[in-house]
Amino acid sequence: MVRLDLVEMTSREVNQQLKKLIGTEPDIDIYNPHSIHNFATALIGDGKVTVHGSTGFYTGGFLEGPSLIIEGNTGWYTGDNMMAGEIIVQMNTGSNAAPSMVGGNLVIRGNSGSRAGWGMKGGNLVVCGDVGRWTGKMTLGGRIVVLGRIGEGAGESMYNGVIHTLDPGVEEKLGGNVRLIPIEDPEKKELEALFKQYDIAQGVDDFMSIVPAVYGRHDYSLFEPTHTPKSSLPKSQARG
């Protein structure tokens, strides 16, 4: 095991050090991370990196291969453009987790902010707590799993991919161009395996899935008058 103390290191120095160690050292322990930004950027290879504390923005960006465990919180854009491997955040993340994620698993034990999974293209994003607005906005692929409550605008304009949710009020919080369907059996099996891999004690039968409404043309409105046209009212209610 290698121990790195970041107390006087810049993110650039940390990442250069990590790139030298990864693949040769199976276990790397990080102390005094002081919410450092851009931690473990483009770290490629096998190995386990454990952070005893919290990290800042862009944690694990472009990560490809390693297992990254953050014992505290992370900032915005955790798992940014992540390629493969896994990131486990034991507490909460800021907004925009897993933006444009390509592959791998990002597991957040606590809550995540708005726009989790923005433009995801692959991989799995699991949030054990709540998520904010616009989760899974414009995803191109991948799977988002939310065990807690989900915010408004869920799945707005998804192109591909799926959001699994347990939120009983989700129907009122769907974004545009998506629909809600029961989870399918093959998906249940995949979820069970995912939960088992990360010791998540949660059944899979009650999940609902948010999927793209149409695999064709999205429907947008750039102008939404709030009044009721007279022509659409019954004659008895129409005035003038």
Next chain:
Amino acid sequence: MSEKGKRPPRVKDVQQGVWTPDAIAEIRYKAQLGKHRIRGCGTPRKLPHFDDLVVLPSQLTRMSIDTYREHCETQTVLGARFAKKPLVIETPIMISGMSYGALSKEAKIALARATDIIGTSINNGEGGLLPEERENSYKQVVQILPSRMGFTLRNIEAADALEIIVGIGAKPGLSGHLMASKITKEIAAFRQLPEGIDLHSHPRHGDIFGADDLCLKMDELRDVTNSEIPIFLKLAAGRVWEDVKIAVKAGVDGIVIDGAEGGTGAAPVVASNHLGIPTLPALVQATRALEDMGVKEEVSLIVSGGIKDGADVAKALALGADAVALGTGAMIAMGCTVCLRCHEGKCAFGIGTQDPEQRKKLNIEKAAQQVANYIRGMTYEAVILAKAAGKTKLKSMEREDLRALTLEACAMTGIPLMGSNYTFGEMFGFC
């Protein structure tokens, strides 16, 4: 009331004032369909342009350089601010970002081959990097767009330079439109989209929510690239002076300013016609911003939008650009007639289409050679003007070499009005 047998005047007979045939056609389109019109190629509006400037020839105040027997340096180095390996190209004329999707695979390959023939760079545009494009290109710029379709770490590894897109001149504040006619099975798979969807990308990056985040993002990308390759940032021309300063502070190596003349595969007509400012004043403001910050020699400045010939290149360089980028011009060199219907995907020349039959009409080798010839000819033209102005390096063109033909251009650029040393407006560079 009209006399018997005489046709009463109709609207189309009165083509004065605001009710032009175009205005009438637009009203009828909206009246029928209740929506805005989408169109390709950008705005057809007449805008202030480099043609409103002339280059002053050297006579007794300085010696001219022999056009045909003396050398004028054209090699251009871009992005040397922080990158270990700046982008080195043989002419300051680049191919700008046009996506595989908006263009056919054959057109992308032809453009890439042209860059290899002439020694310049191509930019992949939205929707991923076509392997055939990279195989054929001389220098490859890879865009980082909000949509990130087809974008992975592999794209960065294949790049000679990166370009973060904040906006494009043809539809600033908006993002990519790719109509269903072009989302074929192959394009859909390449972009991870459902086949046949009308694509409207997002204008904001999911991982850059504001200027502060951009600073961190730049650090991240430096880590990813080990600071080897330049990172440019592309801005649509709007509040150029302010935007350029923010980009410089964020740590970019170069800035691409895309003026309102910029082309596109598809955009709302109202956006192309009414958003953003033209390339000429945008370049002036960008140069001023860099000079105000004292980084004009550090940060590369590239302009695009309506660049059509070598005179535009020479004048753009004189006004502070380090290079220009071509989109529509390169398409015209391949055979495009600027019919404004790129969005329909039926391009009869095999350029802006995904139709297998139409694509066959583009001869890749011939098109590549034509684009290379076009860039070569443009470079010749720029060199002719530079030598006539007494320069042995194209990049030595300077504002003092220019005069404005119109009061408007004079006020806009700070270049003195022809026949005088007087300027009107902000006295750009001549205080």
